[in-house]
Amino acid sequence: MFSDLTDPILKSAAEMPLVPIDRQTSLGELAYASLKEAIVRGEFSAGQKLTVRAVAQALEVSTTPARDAIMRLIGEGALVNAGPKTVIVPPLTKAALDEVTAIRLVLEALAAKIAAANISPETIDRLKTLQSQINSALDAGNYSAALKANKAFHFLIYQTANMPRLTAMIESLWVRIGPSLNDLYPEFATSRVGVSNHMEAIAGLESRDAARVQAAIEKDIRDGYRRLATRVG
Amino acid sequence: MFSDLTDPILKSAAEMPLVPIDRQTSLGELAYASLKEAIVRGEFSAGQKLTVRAVAQALEVSTTPARDAIMRLIGEGALVNAGPKTVIVPPLTKAALDEVTAIRLVLEALAAKIAAANISPETIDRLKTLQSQINSALDAGNYSAALKANKAFHFLIYQTANMPRLTAMIESLWVRIGPSLNDLYPEFATSRVGVSNHMEAIAGLESRDAARVQAAIEKDIRDGYRRLATRVG
DNA sequence: ATTTGATATTTGATGCAACAAATTTGTTGC
DNA sequence: GCAACAAATTTGTTGCATCAAATATCAAAT
Numbered sequence: 001m002f003s004d005l006t007d008p009i010l011k012s013a014a015e016m017p018l019v020p021i022d023r024q025t026s027l028g029e030l031a032y033a034s035l036k037e038a039i040v041r042g043e044f045s046a047g048q049k050l051t052v053r054a055v056a057q058a059l060e061v062s063t064t065p066a067r068d069a070i071m072r073l074i075g076e077g078a079l080v081n082a083g084p085k086t087v088i089v090p091p092l093t094k095a096a097l098d099e100v101t102a103i104r105l106v107l108e109a110l111a112a113k114i115a116a117a118n119i120s121p122e123t124i125d126r127l128k129t130l131q132s133q134i135n136s137a138l139d140a141g142n143y144s145a146a147l148k149a150n151k152a153f154h155f156l157i158y159q160t161a162n163m164p165r166l167t168a169m170i171e172s173l174w175v176r177i178g179p180s181l182n183d184l185y186p187e188f189a190t191s192r193v194g195v196s197n198h199m200e201a202i203a204g205l206e207s208r209d210a211a212r213v214q215a216a217i218e219k220d221i222r223d224g225y226r227r228l229a230t231r232v233g
Numbered sequence: 234m235f236s237d238l239t240d241p242i243l244k245s246a247a248e249m250p251l252v253p254i255d256r257q258t259s260l261g262e263l264a265y266a267s268l269k270e271a272i273v274r275g276e277f278s279a280g281q282k283l284t285v286r287a288v289a290q291a292l293e294v295s296t297t298p299a300r301d302a303i304m305r306l307i308g309e310g311a312l313v314n315a316g317p318k319t320v321i322v323p324p325l326t327k328a329a330l331d332e333v334t335a336i337r338l339v340l341e342a343l344a345a346k347i348a349a350a351n352i353s354p355e356t357i358d359r360l361k362t363l364q365s366q367i368n369s370a371l372d373a374g375n376y377s378a379a380l381k382a383n384k385a386f387h388f389l390i391y392q393t394a395n396m397p398r399l400t401a402m403i404e405s406l407w408v409r410i411g412p413s414l415n416d417l418y419p420e421f422a423t424s425r426v427g428v429s430n431h432m433e434a435i436a437g438l439e440s441r442d443a444a445r446v447q448a449a450i451e452k453d454i455r456d457g458y459r460r461l462a463t464r465v466g
Numbered sequence: 467a468t469t470t471g472a473t474a475t476t477t478g479a480t481g482c483a484a485c486a487a488a489t490t491t492g493t494t495g496c
Numbered sequence: 497g498c499a500a501c502a503a504a505t506t507t508g509t510t511g512c513a514t515c516a517a518a519t520a521t522c523a524a525a526t
Contacts, residue, residue, distance in 0.1 A: 026508080026509060026510090027509075027510070028509075028510090051476085051477065051478085052477075052478065052479095053476085053477075053478095061510085061511090062510060062511040062512070063478090063510095063511075063512080064509075064510050064511065064512090065509085065510070065511095067478080067479090068304065068509095071301065071304070071305070072304065072305075072308055075305055075308045075309070076308070077398060077401075083518075083519080084478085084517080084518060084519095085476085085477050085478055085479095085517075085518050085519070086477090086518085086519075087478095096398070099396045099397075099398050099399060100398065102343060102347075102396070102399070103340070103343070103396075103398065103399055103402065106339040106340065106342075106343050107336070107339065107340070109339075110335060110336070110339050114335075163332045163335070163336075164332075165310060165329070165332050165333065165336065166332060166335070166336055168310075169336065169402060259478085259479060259480090260479075260480070261479075261480090284506080284507065284508085285507075285508065285509095286506085286507075286508095294480085294481090295480060295481040295482070296480095296481075296482080296508090297479075297480050297481065297482090298479080298480070298481095300508080300509090301479095316488075316489080317487080317488065317489095317508085318487075318488050318489070318506085318507050318508055318509095319488085319489080319507090320508095
């Protein structure tokens with residue numbers, strides 16, 4: 001890895017294919033990723049309290065990285081303060097779901113629209129592969145894998161829009177409803193409404209029909225909303 | 234203050250007028266607010282490095298609150314990592330401005346649309362007051378005050394939508410372009426293009442015409458974009 | 467039983483020292 | 497001048513002790 005950096009053929013830094021100078025892999029970063037994934041997977045029940053020391057002990061790190069992770073997730077809305085010294089996994093209220101859905105509709109529609117203009121055949125192939133993975137997971141009753149593949153499907157589209165800030169904002173919205181998505185099993189697994197929306201999105205991307213892709217994504221979000229709404233209302 | 238809490242007439246907690254359990258005023262919170270305001274005011278030149286110890290010393294706190302503030306602003310995109318140990322105020326590139334503007338258009342349009350349905354006469358009065366403050370500030374050549382009143386004007390509308398998560402997301406977008414807005418002086422002060430858009434927004438709110446308000450806000454954003462684009466392109 | 471109030475425990479915030487890693491600086495060579 | 501390399505400095509990270517404040521616990525009273 002990165003052996004090409006010393007390749008004499010490389011003339012200037014401007015020619016380098018990618019320079020995503022992201023955050024380094026610190027303990028705080030790992031704690032954040034680990035805690036976030038646990039939240040999205042629904043490992044914590046809504047309203048459960050999280051303390052710095054408890055997280056630190058569970059992750060076998062000191063309080064500093066644990067505190068970093070918690071504070072960062074609070075900033076993203078994945079955790080909330082229920083009191084001055086009380087951090088909980090926020091229950092998904094109807095009001096929160098409505099608001100997040102309204103934002104998702106405009107943000108993901110925007111990403112889908114722009115993605116339609118930037119789509120490549122390779123990406124379409126990968127989308128089809130991901131969709132087959134979703135189908136396989138549903139067939140096998142592996143709901144967790146289906147959710148993961150579903151997320152990968154959506155974000156592969158959004159990343160195609162080449163708008164990293166937009167993608168990050170959408171991701172923060174997904175984290176807020178992720179835990180509740182896990183509660184939907186096995187309803188989601190049996191209904192499979194999302195499949196047709198995904199196929200429609202792929203068809204729209206293939207024909208570079210931005211409006212069609214946008215409509216498919218919006219319908220997918222609305223279909224998901226209806227299921228979630230029954231659980232929080 | 235709060236003497237009513239012991240008032241025997243108060244039957245239940247549900248009758249209490251306000252319980253906005255927000256974050257407490259910790260040093261980290263103050264450091265965050267102080268640093269963010271400094272960034273928005275354009276006190277730092279684009280690309281300027283920020284170190285934990287420098288911020289800590291400037292704010293006369295230890296490294297922990299300073300680090301909290303910096304990390305939080307990185308999470309919001311107000312600061313970025315230019316290297317593993319290098320945090321800078323991000324220069325507003327054309328690509329970033331385009332992306333932020335595209336997101337602002339859909340997010341602030343959404344907020345404006347919903348605000349039109351929730352608007353009250355009192356809020357309209359406050360908007361008119363804010364607009365007169367903007368005009369006064371421009372007359373007096375107080376560009377900083379005009380910017381502040383302009384922000385208050387927009388966010389009073391957005392808060393009317395009663396979508397706190399949406400408002401927070403919009404706020405994070407404003408922080409990213411805030412520094413560059415200050416560089417626009419005195420162009421903004423002389424042109425006054427925003428005034429007509431604001432009047433149009435007020436008129437739309439008064440007649441509860443959601444589409445009209447939305448169009449006015451969108452035009453305001455686009456007008457601002459054109460000015461900023463000349464500075465970053 | 468439920469609520470109130472006092473007590474005890476837990477908790478986040480803060481400061482700071484130590485360390486590893488990155489950045490800066492200085493130097494040498496061309 | 498300028499690039500490459502090495503030394504010196506700076507810097508973020510991490511762990512932890514301490515403290516004030518918040519939360520939890522429990523007893524007493526209504």
